[in-house]
Amino acid sequence: MHFMTPTLWAGLSLLTASVLGAATFENPVIWQDYPDLDVFRIGDVFYYSSSTFAFSPGAPVLKSYDLVNWAPVSHSVPRLNFGPKYDLNNATSRAYVQGIWASTLQYQESTDTFYWMGCIADGPTYVWTASGTNAAANNGEVEHWNWTSQGSLPRCYYDNGLLIDDDDTMYMAYGKTTINVAQLNANGTAEVKTEAVYTSPDEVYIEGSRMYKINGTYYIWVTKPADDEYVLKSDNIWGPYERQVLVDSIEGPLSNAGNAHQGGIVSIKDGQWYYVAFLDAYPGGRIPVVAPLTWTEDGWPQVVRVNNEWGKTYPIPVHMNKTVPVTTGVDSFQGPLLSHEWEWNHNPDDSAWSLDGGLHLRTATVTEDLFTARNTLTRRIPGPKSAGTFKIDVSGLKDGDRTGAVLFRDIAAYIGVYKSGNTSSLVMVDELNLGTNWVTNSTGTVAATGPTLAANTTNVWLRIEADITPAFSGTTAVRVTTFWYSTDGHSFTQLGEPFSMTNTWQFFTGYRFGVFNFATQALGGKVTVKSFDLEML
Structure with a gap:
């Protein structure tokens, strides 16, 4: 040099x-x-x-x-x-x-x-x-x-x-x-x-x-x-x-x-x-x-x-004819490896996920607490405003399973599907909260309930629209996120009220898009994440 x-x-x-x-x-x-x-x-x-x-x-x-x-x-x-x-x-x-x-x-x-x-x-x-x-x-x-x-x-x-x-x-x-x-x-x-x-x-x-x-x-x-x-x-x-x-x-x-x-x-x-x-x-x-x-x-x-x-x-410091690929667009999880935009919440249980025509997430944890559920896959949110849409095959859910798209941080919310018996229902859940010493203070509250999915439903599209415009200093503004669902991939409906994000620094990392699948009763269920579409708003 x-x-x-x-x-x-x-x-x-x-x-x-x-x-x-x-x-x-x-x-x-x-x-x-x-x-x-x-x-x-x-x-x-x-x-x-x-x-x-x-x-x-x-x-x-x-x-x-x-x-x-x-x-x-x-x-x-x-x-x-x-x-x-x-x-x-x-x-x-x-x-x-x-x-x-x-x-x-x-x-x-x-x-x-x-x-x-x-x-x-x-x-x-x-x-x-x-x-x-x-x-x-x-x-x-x-x-x-x-x-x-x-x-x-x-x-x-x-x-x-x-x-x-x-x-x-x-x-x-x-x-x-x-x-x-x-x-x-x-x-x-x-x-x-x-x-x-x-x-x-x-x-x-x-x-x-x-x-x-x-x-x-x-x-x-x-x-x-x-x-x-x-x-x-x-x-x-x-x-x-x-x-x-x-x-x-x-x-x-x-x-x-x-x-x-x-x-x-x-x-x-x-x-x-x-x-x-x-x-x-x-x-x-x-x-x-x-x-x-x-x-x-x-x-x-x-x-x-x-x-x-x-x-x-x-x-611009350097002009040349080479550039790096953009990180927006559709990820279809075709493998053989996850792209480097993705990171798991803690180390994953590698026996419970795979890439083969999509991202297969088998339940890895029996819990009521998303913060304890293994194999939650996350991705940084690009600013100032962007949307992340997961297409998820929910046909493999078992009784008590919960899957969905999460706005992940210490104060979090998600839109997902709850399986109860033979019934699968759309929910929006907020008030997930890691409290003192990062011990779970709240596992969340169902803030809104969507329609029950038809028995033959295979795919649902879960969408998060996030505004991460800075609100860290010099303002009392609160940035909000909205949650949406679709059963055809074209027409989306908002579920629940806009969620207010925290502007505090103590968790250090910013909000992320994420996808999860965990059990509340017994292991054995699975979902397939068929795609993730990241777009700027």
Whole structure:
């Protein structure tokens, strides 16, 4: 990777990017919940990793050619190997708001190995690798991923950022308020030493480390959540480090959302750097934004602002004839694998689902509580407004089974089908609530009942229309979701009143579309999800 010197950077402005073309992009670049990001480039390809908490598979890997258009292509953690509570075996062993957060993903060219590392629940730091991808030899392209667990490191590298130095030495920046640097062994599976390199002198809480080496200078980017970003700089990996404020509660680019902070930086081939941060934008979650950087004569980065704010638009960083596929449209679940837009609520019971002419969901749990039901499959909601429609074959339901389409979060609602005896009825259920310590406070209330399905009914279409326009700050507005059903796939009827979404941040992840099937009496029933249609409204 080639870098431009700080002296050359000093004279650059936003006009530099415009020589690549007049087209602009609009922030946010991904209006979906992809927080705590790590970002880097191999050849022509940008890669991006994000938090997933208890969703499985975890740590999605996204791909882009221009830093604007992104699509998920893999998950660094194919199955959460962090203990039995990640399997959602019962109501007292669950991992809500635990799991993967602020982890790191980087690529070592000399060994052709991707490294993912993440501290789990203040315990060990788990390591997963993907080798033999030929990413560097193929200009960044990867056709096949082979993620393999390398066990764990005993220390919690909290909010960690991996740097692979010019001589291939691995370093990890981590910590909160006091920032540490650890040196790892050659394959990243053991610690050589660790030292505290910076303690916030004003007792300001900082975290979210990302580490870089640019022109022989070491940088550690840290955030003061949830508004500011600081930069630490030193000529020596072990310090001492100086600090400057990069952004301090910078406004924009969305109304009623938080300020851009955290994230990481990446350069394009001409040497220009970009900062990829995220905004708290509930009820949709935390969504990424991009801005170009300039550099001062003495090597400090600065965000290019528009009217002293984070720009709503900037020139597109890279123009090329490649792009990634769109993530909207119809998924018919033809297999052989689920697409990487999908993540299960906790690890799935793999004996109870399959792909063969649709997604077959056999009941995996006997419970009254959706938050305890295994094999609920979820997908991020794109904003600002979108709809997700599941076509479900309900002919295999058994007495007591419940299936449906859920607006999934700690305060949730769904539209579904209840089977009672030989009767199948449409229902809209709200007031599902995870309370204190994420223990179920309410399993929901039937707020509206639709028609009883004819005995020969095979397919129903269940639709959720969601408005996740930010309502996180500066407003008392409440965003709502509506639930719809159809028995022919063409004419839809709303069931129940609009559901008010929560704008709180404590669950961290934003609302998701989901589909479920669980039993309240005995296992044995099944449904087939024939398709999912995601469209913008």
